[in-house]
Amino acid sequence: MDPLKALADAERKPYWLDRAIAPEPSPRLVGQVSADLAVVGGGFSGLWTALMAKERDPSLDVVLLEGREIGWAASGRNGGFCAASITHGLGNGLDRWPEEIGTLDRLGRENLDEIEASLARHGVDCSFERTGEVRVATRDWELGGLDEEAALGASLGLRMERLDREQMRAEVDSPTYLGGLWDRDGAAMVDPARLAWGLRDACLRLGVRVFERTPVRSLRDGGSLLELGTPLGMVRASMVALGTGAFAPLLSRLRHFLVPVYDYVLMTEPVPAERLAEIGWRNRQGLGDSGNQFHYYRLTDDNRILWGGYDAVYYNGGLITAGHDQRDATFETLARHFYETFPQLEGVRFSHKWGGVIDTCSRFSAFFGTAYGSRLAYAAGYTGLGVGATRFGANVMLDLLSGERTERTRLRMVRRKPVPFPPEPLRSGVIQLTRWSLARSDAQEGRRNAWLRTLDAFGLGFDS
């Protein structure tokens, strides 16, 4: 189908946030309040931090400050793949922390189990479906990567199933598929906005004071308490947790480690059951392909198909602006790839198209730390795989603030920082060269040029 026609009536908004069930925002902060813990950011990082702080100690007075509305940013507009991996995939984890990969994998899987249990305990209905995720190969040279990951999974005792072409097409039928690897326990599909809203409700029920439309403009040490300045008020808190994602960090040192990268998504209208039957997909797994530039796609509870990824865009200078949420050239590419993957769905149209910003760091997985004599903790850098991992990061922040040494805080992954990005304008040059090289590598059977090999040697890269 002509991509332009298929996109013509699509709303320029995130589907998940564009629903009547969106709650009224909580009030702004007006005046001065004090708290034991102030959490900045109302995405998954901040929400899990506030919720688990109250679970750890119900007497703790917790305030959550969100600059706009809960879940409006990455947390409410993502693909909804809630992965067990806290290392942006097994391969990335193995490359960076070979001595810790077993522990990191176990902690990630425990985290996903705990998310499932926590959602049940707090009555958060976000269509959580523990379907697992299949990585598909669509080019011959990608099959080796699936074999390697299958072997690694087997060595860690994971329930990963290598599917040949016929087995893969029996699960989900695309003429482009050459094989797949199904990590059966490693991911759940969620409705991300309902997850954010549900966590907000759970926080409110436990007594967290939530202030929306309350951007924190300043942070300073006011002696025994830290002071967070907002347009109409101030919070004075003994401890602060920062979960501010890709946005300009309140702690200037974090700027060196984070770049804002835009990722784009399409959502189809609901696909009628008889049309969906043409491609199978009875087990409703999340799917992703294996190139450097990859697509991710999944079903919603009303059988829409979310189709995103491929172009991960860094706008030179690193500006975050609403204008970047829309990129017609990328939407057209995505739509074209959709019909190439599923020609059976000719005629199915898109209802929504949107983008969002992710907090990319050079090691593709979160980093952590403290400031102000360990009265402030932060976690950022999830690089496009934070739906599940932010809960792990929230636990790390709470461990760091408590001063307790835990299995989590002893990890090298937690103790070490990623390599910083160079300052602009070098930053833009380096990132655009890397993006160009990755696209070229996909076009040349995965061969990596001298630039990518140099980055590989230093454990650096660019991903979404």
Ligand SMILES: Cc1cc2nc3c(=O)[nH]c(=O)nc-3n(C[C@H](O)[C@H](O)[C@H](O)COP(=O)(O)OP(=O)(O)OC[C@H]3O[C@@H](n4cnc5c(N)ncnc54)[C@H](O)[C@@H]3O)c2cc1C
């Ligand atoms: C299009 C897209 C698709 C994605 N798909 C997936 C996926 O399928 N699976 C996956 O695991 N991950 C995915 N991700 C990444 C995932 O959404 C993020 O890793 C995760 O949501 C990060 O949560 P967060 O709370 O750290 O950040 P955010 O959700 O960005 O929240 C940060 C919040 O902090 C607030 N804030 C910032 N500064 C201040 C301030 N000074 N004062 C007050 N508030 C402030 C912001 O307003 C924002 O609400 C995707 C991301 C995008 C954009």
